[in-house]
Amino acid sequence: MxxxxxxxxxxxxxxxxxxxxxxxxxxxxxxxxxxxxxxxxxxxxxxxxxxxxxxxxxxxxxxxxxxxxxxxxxxxxxxxxxxxxxxxxxxxxxxxxxxxxxxxxxxxxxxxxxxxxxxxxxxxxxxxxxxxxxxxxxxxxxxxxxxxxxxxxxxxxxxxxxxxxxxxxxxxxxxxxxxxxxxxxxxxxxxxxxxxxxxxxxxxxxxxxxxxxxxxxxxxxxxxxxxxxxxxxxxxxxxxxxxxxxxxxxxxxxxxxxxxxxLHGGTVWWWVAVALLGVVSALYGALHATTSTDLKRLLAYSTIDILGLVLIGVGAAGALNDSGLPSVAHLAMMAALLLVVAHAAFKGALFLAAGAVERATGTRNLDELGGLIHTMPSTALVVAISAGSIMAVPTLSGFSSEWLLLQGLLHGFTDASTPALIVMLLGVIALALTGGLTAVAFVKLFGIGFLGQPRSVDAANAVEVPLSMRIAMAWLVIPSLVIGVVPGLFISLLNRAASTGMGATVVSPIDHGTGLVVSQLRGAIQPAALLVGLVGVLALVWLVNQRLAQRHARRVDAWGCGRDLQTPRMQYTATSFAEPLQRVFADVLRPQSDVEVTHVTESRYYEQSIMYENRVGDVLEARGYRPIITAAFRVGVFARRLQNGSIHRYLAFGFVALLVILVVVA
Amino acid sequence: MSATTTTLYGVAATLVQVVLLGLGGPLLVGVMAKVKARAEGRVGAPVVQPLRDLRKLLTKERLHARHASVVLPLAPMVILASTVVAGAISPLVSTHPLLGSSADILVIVYLLLTGSAAAALAGLDAGTAFGGMGSSRAMTIGALAEPALLVAVIALSIQSGTSNLPSIMSSTLTHPDWVFGPSRLLALGALLIVVIAETGRIPVDNPATHLELTMVHEAMILEYAGPELALFSLGEAMRLGLLFSLVANLFLPWGIMTDHTLLSLLLGTVALVAKTLLVALGVALIEVRSAKLRLFRLPELLAGGFVLSVLAVVTGLVTR
Structure with missing residues (x-):
């Protein structure tokens, strides 16, 4: 202490x-x-x-x-x-x-x-x-x-x-x-x-x-x-x-x-409510992350997504505990807590990297970035590992925690009560859907922001950030790797924290070791062994590739469809990358697009300029909060009439209030 | 049976699986092309043509696009590595391959997702219009197909009570009546749609086209040439082999090696080849019979797949 x-x-x-x-x-x-x-x-x-x-x-x-x-x-x-x-x-x-x-x-x-x-x-x-x-x-x-x-x-x-x-x-x-x-x-x-x-x-x-x-x-x-x-x-x-x-x-x-x-757990519907909040958040956050073009806004929406998964874990744990399955509940709670820790590290790293990009280029609009892997290799590496982690690439931390979460949910299928069962089912669906959507969001973030050609002068002139910033980012990559490769070493630390409120001491369903083994479920992952396999195959392929063909690559222009000119403006942007998905989920996202065509004065058949604008606002803000704010504003304007500055009126208010109180008390 | 023998047979099964995928993947592509050609009344290229193409590509000059980064040579290797590891630990020939205890649904699905992400990044790397177009479309399709894949396999895991693939298969072997249950059939429908989408076959994508405005996968690999293209194609072919054989084994696990004898290893290999060919034949016939869908009609098909898989889970839960 x-x-x-x-x-x-x-x-x-x-x-x-x-x-x-x-x-x-x-x-x-x-x-x-x-x-x-x-x-x-x-x-x-x-x-x-x-x-x-x-x-x-x-x-x-x-x-x-x-x-x-x-x-x-x-x-x-x-x-x-x-x-x-x-x-x-x-x-x-x-x-x-x-x-x-x-x-x-x-x-x-x-x-x-x-x-x-x-x-x-x-x-x-x-x-x-x-x-x-x-x-x-x-x-x-x-x-x-x-x-x-x-x-x-x-x-x-x-x-x-x-x-x-x-x-x-x-x-x-x-x-x-x-x-x-x-x-x-x-x-x-x-x-x-x-x-x-x-x-x-x-x-x-x-x-x-x-x-x-x-x-x-x-x-x-x-x-x-x-x-x-x-x-x-x-x-x-x-x-x-x-x-x-x-x-x-x-x-x-x-x-x-x-x-x-x-409150010692309470009743099952508390936890069903928590999990439902989680399901909605996970899906909504993941969907908005895929269409965001602002680097930090994308990350913020992905936070909503991951925290949604955490809430699913917490809710499932509560519901399972209520169904009399403390050991599975323990598993779900461990998964939620592991995800909290893993998320803290990779999201911290990603936000710091976003700051580095903003510092180096002056913008966080993905549509103006590109090619940063050449000028900011360290930042690119941090983003690649952290994005891999959030996408749940095996042997990184996001994967270990999502696997554990799925184990908790799947095991609940066997003999949980009906409310808990519904939570599990929705949780599994949310986990699956967000997995695909998160992959789109972070492939977009890395592919558009760091690969390709710079889409603006500022992006082209970017320089790597100072050492202290790089050290800070590297520090936050460590948990992604440790929790990812040897989750078993870290998970034992969560044991006591996850037992909070679970009644008597729960024996952890996870076996000791470097990997995660849940023997009662016949479920196991050994990320360290997987990593050895992946790196081994990668090294082998690299060696064979170097031996079989000539070693050095000749640099040539990309294929230009028969034209010589390839400008950075021809590349896909973050907006266009997400456009197909935005179209698929148009009912939820409600995007607003405007196309404005200006013709040359001589002929209507030639365009002078085309303006395209695409906005994806927050539907819940527009439909849910705005009406409340407008109503509150109206009430405020009306209430203003009560205050006309006359001291007599205020005294009258005081008198009436006192009377009312006296009557009520009496 | 001593522990060493078990390990030895595990290693042997894993080696057979990897070799089968490495050689069989391209051959499977060739077989499907041949079946399609015959069904359309053409002679078609020989079955070994994909392997010959690979050999030719490996001897070509190594060319990299000017604005490409380290991602361009790395991406095909990541695809290969993730597919090889997924193929090595999956129960294809044997229910006890090396590291079979880690062959979890989520491991396999996310290894495949890693490969898809690497391919999409490869498309964006050179900074061209077509690459971005291919990546964007491939990721859109993937974002809708991967969840269906995951949920469909989860539907299979309900009856077995585990998400470990070898355990799912062994318990299916002991309960053959599960195979024709409503949950399994719904999941099969979902998985077929997913597999067609993930391997880029008609009606989702046309592997034979270079028609610019409809392509998905071909647009993504437009900047690839020579050895890197060979690795990329090999990786994609192995992915196809892995997905087909997994679907085959999940629904028809019979013949898979469960004990540790040389005969059953041989039998497992033969059975795997036969079952996978059956799936390939089916997919090729679907390809012949259907036309490519418009890109924006695809979500309906994939959403259908997802709904089927969710129905499979619900049915599984109700009838368990």
């Missing part, structure tokens, strides 16, 4: 340094302090996961409901691990990245506080500490979105959406938690957990629904996701990496902590 407090201390000192030091030393000093803090936290989290020891820390309570209480337990430690690992990378990245607005006092201070709160939220163990850290996390990230004023209009819009939805979510969580405190003797999580069974079932369900709304919004679950694809791209890259990999995971943490731990 002391080491963890030291880690928090390093981050706090980093924040103070960022706020006080001069511009030149601000970034390196605060970033290195926070990096040390994060690395310490990684160590502490690993230690808790290995030993399973929980420890607690309380500050003195000067007033009731004040004071901070922190607890380190395996579930929290897992989420601390995910955020501190990405946090360290984001801080190192900052050294090379922070220029202009990002190096400003506010931005750096907020980044440090953001990192600090990401470590503190999973450790907070009382309602007030939790809400304090939660709100600080929301506020610091909100200010980070506003850092970059070059896209100020979008950034302000994004911040507004984020601010409103996150505050609504926080209010919902607070009410839910306060409902739970009504019968308990104190406000610490231990008290809540001990007394939650004495609540009436309907109160517990109501509290869970309220809490779920708030946490699902943070996890980007559709239909509460609207802020996410706006806010994540607008933040500076280290912040968006943290938001998209660690902050969204806090939503999942909250659902598990409150639903499984504090």
């Amino acid at each position: 002391n080491l963890f407090l030291a880690a928090l201390g390093f981050c706090a000192v980093g924040a103070v340094c960022a706020a006080t030091l001069t511009r030149r030393v601000r970034v390196p000093v605060s970033a290195s302090l926070a990096t040390i803090g994060c690395l310490l936290a990684v160590g502490v989290a690993l230690q808790v996961l290995i030993t399973g020891d929980s420890s607690t820390f309380h500050t003195a309570q000067l007033l009731p409901m004040t004071g901070l209480s922190l607890t380190l337990d395996p579930l929290g430690a897992l989420f601390i691990l995910a955020s501190s690992f990405v946090g360290a990378a984001a801080c190192v990245y900052c050294v090379g990245y922070a220029r202009g607005a990002m190096a400003s006092r506010t931005a750096m201070t907020m980044l440090m506080i953001f990192v600090l709160t990401l470590l503190a939220v999973p450790a907070a163990s009382s309602v007030m500490s939790f809400m304090f850290c939660w709100e600080l996390m929301a506020l610091s990230s909100l200010l980070l979105i506003l850092t970059d004023q070059s896209h100020s209009r979008e950034a302000r819009g994004a911040a507004l959406w984020y601010g409103v939805l996150t505050q609504l979510g926080a209010a919902s969580i607070l009410i839910g938690l306060l409902l739970m405190t009504s019968t308990s003797s104190g406000q610490t999580f231990a008290d809540l957990s001990a007394h939650s069974l004495s609540l009436s079932p309907s109160t517990r369900s109501f509290a869970f629904v309220l809490v779920l709304l708030g946490f699902a919004s943070k996890a980007g679950a559709v239909p509460f996701h609207v802020w996410l694809p706006k806010a994540h791209p607008e933040a500076p890259s280290p912040a968006s990496a943290l938001m998209s990999s660690s902050m969204v995971a806090m939503g999942v943490y909250g659902i598990i902590r409150v639903g499984a731990d504090l």
